[in-house]
Amino acid sequence: MSRSQLDTLIHMVNQIAINNAHYDDAAERIHAHLTKFWARSMKRQIVDYLQQDGSELSPLAREAIERLAQAQTEARSASA
Template identity: 60%
Template sequence: MSDQQLQQLIKMVNQIAANQHGEKAQAAQRVAMHLQKFWARSMKARIIAYLDDDGSDLSPLAREAVACLKHERQAG
């Protein structure tokens, strides 16, 4: 996956997170569920790898959601 594709993933997850309202932990869980349902396996793997490598361009809520996604993938 190219750097441009990664930047698009970052933009998308930040937009999804920005559209969540309510309590932060529940919002992060909703974003993680959205990623789990609608993103391709390669997209999820790439955004998790980005979080592990740097993650600095992710909003705080997006960062928490990707961490939730990572945890769910490791547990399942």
Template identity: 55%
Template sequence: MANQIAANLQHGAGSEADAADQVANHMRRFWARSMKIQLSEYLREDGGELSPLAREAVARLDR
């Protein structure tokens, strides 16, 4: 799901940084805390299935 959101929001953003911010903000607003924790843990352990944009957005969740 993170990859799909990243792909959808990437098209309207001006830069990769803007797109990562938009994806992270979407996750903060609409995803359950447990989903965000699980995704952050997945990124720390491997994250191999995440697109580069989704990876950056998840990394920004922890900031």
């Protein structure tokens, strides 16, 4: 993945976080959005970024991506 592609994903998830920040369940809403609308490859890339660095993610985006990573881990465990 190129750095520009990663920068785009980071920007997108941070914007989604800004747009949902006013909800009490913002992190869950962001997680649901990523699950529903992002391609599997996009989700994998943003989770990988969080696990390797994650420094450019807003705290709310980070929380949502942590939920996404947890859901991916649980899905892998369930199918094994």
